[in-house]
Amino acid sequence: MKIDDKKRVLREMVLHRRFEERCYQAYIERKIGGFLHLYPGQEACCNGVMEAARPGHDYVITGYRDHVHAIKCGADPKEVMAELYGKETGSSKGRGGSMHIFDAAHHFMGGYALVGGPFPLAAGIAKAIQLKGGDEIAICFLGDAANNQGVFHETLNMAALWKLPVLFVCENNLYGIGTSIERSTAVVHQHKRVAAYNIPADECDGQDIDIVYEHARKAVDHVRSGNGPFFLELMTYRYRGHSMSDARSYRSREEEEVWKQRDPILMLRDRLITAGALTMAEFEALEKETDAYIENEVIKFAEESPEPRVEELEKYVFADRETQLPWLTGKAA
Amino acid sequence: MANIMYWEAIQRAHDEEMARDPMVICMGEDIGVAGGTYKATKGLYEKYGPLRVMDTPISEGGFTGLGIGASFLGVRPIIEIMSVNFAWLAMDQMFNSAAKVRYMSGGQLTAPCVFRSAGGAAHQLGAQHSARMEKVFMGIAGLRVVTASNPKQAYGLLKSAIRCDDPVFINEHELMYNMKGEVPDGEYFHPLEGSDIARAGTDVTLLGYNISVHWCLKAAEILDKQYGISAEVVDLYSLSPLDRAGIKKSVSKTHRAVIAEEDEAPVGVGSEVIAIINEECFFELDAAPVRVHSALVPQPYNHTLEKAAIPDHEDVVKAVLKLFGKA
Ligand SMILES: Cc1ncc(C[n+]2csc(CCOP(=O)(O)OP(=O)(O)O)c2C)c(N)n1
Ligand SMILES: [Mg+2]
Numbered sequence: 001m002k003i004d005d006k007k008r009v010l011r012e013m014v015l016h017r018r019f020e021e022r023c024y025q026a027y028i029e030r031k032i033g034g035f036l037h038l039y040p041g042q043e044a045c046c047n048g049v050m051e052a053a054r055p056g057h058d059y060v061i062t063g064y065r066d067h068v069h070a071i072k073c074g075a076d077p078k079e080v081m082a083e084l085y086g087k088e089t090g091s092s093k094g095r096g097g098s099m100h101i102f103d104a105a106h107h108f109m110g111g112y113a114l115v116g117g118p119f120p121l122a123a124g125i126a127k128a129i130q131l132k133g134g135d136e137i138a139i140c141f142l143g144d145a146a147n148n149q150g151v152f153h154e155t156l157n158m159a160a161l162w163k164l165p166v167l168f169v170c171e172n173n174l175y176g177i178g179t180s181i182e183r184s185t186a187v188v189h190q191h192k193r194v195a196a197y198n199i200p201a202d203e204c205d206g207q208d209i210d211i212v213y214e215h216a217r218k219a220v221d222h223v224r225s226g227n228g229p230f231f232l233e234l235m236t237y238r239y240r241g242h243s244m245s246d247a248r249s250y251r252s253r254e255e256e257e258v259w260k261q262r263d264p265i266l267m268l269r270d271r272l273i274t275a276g277a278l279t280m281a282e283f284e285a286l287e288k289e290t291d292a293y294i295e296n297e298v299i300k301f302a303e304e305s306p307e308p309r310v311e312e313l314e315k316y317v318f319a320d321r322e323t324q325l326p327w328l329t330g331k332a333a
Numbered sequence: 334m335a336n337i338m339y340w341e342a343i344q345r346a347h348d349e350e351m352a353r354d355p356m357v358i359c360m361g362e363d364i365g366v367a368g369g370t371y372k373a374t375k376g377l378y379e380k381y382g383p384l385r386v387m388d389t390p391i392s393e394g395g396f397t398g399l400g401i402g403a404s405f406l407g408v409r410p411i412i413e414i415m416s417v418n419f420a421w422l423a424m425d426q427m428f429n430s431a432a433k434v435r436y437m438s439g440g441q442l443t444a445p446c447v448f449r450s451a452g453g454a455a456h457q458l459g460a461q462h463s464a465r466m467e468k469v470f471m472g473i474a475g476l477r478v479v480t481a482s483n484p485k486q487a488y489g490l491l492k493s494a495i496r497c498d499d500p501v502f503i504n505e506h507e508l509m510y511n512m513k514g515e516v517p518d519g520e521y522f523h524p525l526e527g528s529d530i531a532r533a534g535t536d537v538t539l540l541g542y543n544i545s546v547h548w549c550l551k552a553a554e555i556l557d558k559q560y561g562i563s564a565e566v567v568d569l570y571s572l573s574p575l576d577r578a579g580i581k582k583s584v585s586k587t588h589r590a591v592i593a594e595e596d597e598a599p600v601g602v603g604s605e606v607i608a609i610i611n612e613e614c615f616f617e618l619d620a621a622p623v624r625v626h627s628a629l630v631p632q633p634y635n636h637t638l639e640k641a642a643i644p645d646h647e648d649v650v651k652a653v654l655k656l657f658g659k660a
Contacts, residue, residue, distance in 0.1 A: 035459075086638075100460065250367060
């Protein structure tokens with residue numbers, strides 16, 4: 001990555017971190033309801049991969065920990081926050097919530113709440129790309145524990161069989177809710193599991209964005225060049241609990257501290273400072289600026305936006321009826 | 334009698350049965366070390382160890398099938414599916430293996446499993462985490478379906494389900510785990526079939542199960558105090574088989590029926606109950622039976638829309654008043 005790109009990515013990652021921390025706050029204040037899964041600690045994964053790919057062009061799909069992936073693809077943070085507030089201006093019109101952020105215009109194909117659900121959807125998106133002959137690729141970001149769903153294996157087989165342009169990114173944060181990977185999975189290193197399908201795979205540090213970027217570039221190139229699927233495993237860590245009601249009793253504070261020593265944002269910051277491209281004062285100003293933006297624009301927009309109208313409870317269940325009449329009535333011309 | 338919470342009642346049933354019979358095991362996601370999402374298996378891992386209290390991978394189809402397979406050889410697994418929304422992934426094994434094996438083996442094999450799962454709309458959990466799916470389970474031959482409206486039932490139904498040689502699906506509700514109620518101090522086995530009269534009355538029968546029993550009870554109180562209508566509340570804790578005789582008895586007495594469910598109407602518990610009323614006591618009716626149910630939408634996230642989609646006791650009151658021509 002060029003220095004200017006790194007500076008831009010640092011700015012984005014700070015936004016991603018502060019956005020999530022602000023969500024935490026809003027949840028405590030009961031502005032956000034339901035389940036809320038936050039991303040701090042894992043920022044280098046999404047950012048490193050998407051810097052190597054083409055955000056807004058390549059199709060991205062993920063699970064319920066989806067805010068940052070959506071924003072990285074181009075979703076407006078204001079609309080994502082409005083969605084969390086359940087507002088009509090939200091990215092899913094207040095109907096979806098935290099686990100279901102969608103932004104089709106930016107090729108962000110959504111967050112899904114069932115573990116493993118996106119695997120075959122990603123392969124299907126890749127199938128469509130193949131049929132249409134575009135140069136996009138499909139990128140599926142999921143956790144480590146999702147690989148224990150049978151559909152993981154079914155999807156890998158089909159993706160390899162049909163050489164689908166799909167990149168599977170496994171964000172291995174070592175836990176699925178409160179169960180550590182050693183206690184749920186016979187093989188800790190997930191990339192080893194795909195060898196059986198003849199899918200090339202790679203694993204790297206998911207905390208260092210430069211490393212993620214380098215590995216992701218090869219992975220993306222492989223897929224975009226028509227060689228079929230690729231599996232990239234990123235070793236990472238989520239700082240907060242799985243969702244909001246999680247006291248993290250299944251892991252030690254010491255373990256968390258070890259990971260926080262290798263914080264993706266601070267590592268990039270320090271690297272840029274060492275390179276003379278950034279000063280500490282600039283970084284601190286950036287954090288302040290980001291907080292101000294979130295408060296004055298993002299939160300303000302969410303707060304001031306209108307609620308969906310109860311009369312429109314049934315909107316979006318089906319296609320607009322008028323547009324479907326020929327088929328609904330059998331009176332096609 | 335101990336006054337305990339719904340989750341404690343379930344935990345106690347597990348504990349007693351596991352202490353009694355080494356073949357009783359339990360399995361599910363985060364049920365062991367973490368003690369269960371709703372604490373229903375709290376302390377069991379420490380007491381019975383990892384061989385009998387199994388933290389499973391996120392492999393619903395896999396571990397459900399594994400539990401069913403173990404039950405062929407006499408193990409009695411209590412399989413927790415963290416949320417009923419995830420049960421779709423396990424249904425192939427529940428329906429095609431557990432429910433049918435006795436029949437298709439001519440009685441040679443049987444699958445004495447208990448499946449427990451939490452469903453229902455909690456608070457703003459959205460489209461993929463708010464399903465009520467009783468209706469899916471109750472349409473399967475070979476599978477029993479029960480659902481408790483209070484801690485006593487939760488305890489006694491689970492005890493009976495573990496002992497029963499048929500596969501039993503137990504439907505729980507995310508909002509009810511902390512509800513308190515009296516549970517007998519001694520061992521108690523609730524019948525898996527039948528229904529309970531939760532409140533006796535003479536003018537109208539309100540039929541509910543699980544959470545909707547509470548809407549019915551609240552509605553009955555309002556109807557009595559404010560409108561002088563005496564409502565009988567029937568608790569359909571067994572959804573499969575439904576208690577034809579119990580439904581007939583109450584409706585033949587009151588001549589009016591309202592069925593309340595949190596689920597959407599089509600192909601639901603209400604449709605089935607009304608079919609039974611038609612078959613059993615059509616000529617006893619003074620008015621057409623009425624259903625109270627959810628709007629037919631995927632559950633919205635927005636709080637106001639969610640509330641609009643889900644019925645409550647006020648909808649039950651309204652339905653009754655309409656039956657009596659008072660609204
Ligand atoms: C089919 C299904 N089973 C169980 C759950 C409950 N659940 C939600 S997230 C989760 C853990 C997933 O862990 P992982 O795939 O590693 O992703 P992470 O949350 O660590 O990012 C579980 C068990 C679910 N949502 N869907
Ligand atoms: Mg994980």
